[in-house]
Amino acid sequence: MSLIKRNETNWLPSVFDDMFKTDWLGGTTNVNSIGTSIPAVNIQETDDAFSVEVAAPGKTKADFNIELDNDVLTISSEEKKESETSDKNGKYTRKEFSYRNFKRAFSLPDTVESEKISASYKDGVLFIDLPKREEAKIQAKRMIEIE
Numbered sequence: 001m002s003l004i005k006r007n008e009t010n011w012l013p014s015v016f017d018d019m020f021k022t023d024w025l026g027g028t029t030n031v032n033s034i035g036t037s038i039p040a041v042n043i044q045e046t047d048d049a050f051s052v053e054v055a056a057p058g059k060t061k062a063d064f065n066i067e068l069d070n071d072v073l074t075i076s077s078e079e080k081k082e083s084e085t086s087d088k089n090g091k092y093t094r095k096e097f098s099y100r101n102f103k104r105a106f107s108l109p110d111t112v113e114s115e116k117i118s119a120s121y122k123d124g125v126l127f128i129d130l131p132k133r134e135e136a137k138i139q140a141k142r143m144i145e146i147e
Contacts, residue, residue: 038102047138050112050130054104057124064126066119071110073117075126076103111136 042053054075056064067074078101085094108114112130119128 037100038104041104043106047132049132052106052128052130054126054128055124056121056126059121059124059126061121061126064119064121066128068108068114068117071108071112071114072105073108073128073130074103074105075128077101 040055042051042055044051044053052073052075056077059077059079063077063079065074065076067076078099080097080099082095082097084096087093108130111132113133116131117128119126121127
């Protein structure tokens with residue numbers, strides 16, 4: 001079973017979403033409709049767990065919020081920056097501010113052991129480990145005796 005991406009911020013179906021998020025050279029882009037960059041996500045399934053990697057260089061672990069609600073894992077981040085330049089009299093000659101945020105949500109399969117989810121951040125990548133329940137792990141092959 002795989003994780004399912006949920007797009008809570010866009011009301012268009014994914015077919016239209018895919019059409020409008022394709023660049024003119026045939027590739028896809030990680031920029032949403034308001035110009036905010038959405039980090040790339042890698043999801044890998046092993047026999048024991050799902051591993052999620054979020055590429056987010058320049059951030060710290062305090063910049064992220066990871067929430068689990070009704071088997072929906074939501075990863076979000078918000079960044080605000082302000083700078084100003086003024087003259088001797090305190091009048092503004094220039095004032096700039098920026099605001100960046102993203103939110104990614106994934107529906108988790110029933111096989112995930114939600115109490116054991118863990119996360120870490122290292123070298124610009126957020127790692128989330130989603131272990132599988134014991135009964136969902138692939139069992140070793142065994143012979144059954146006939147009585």
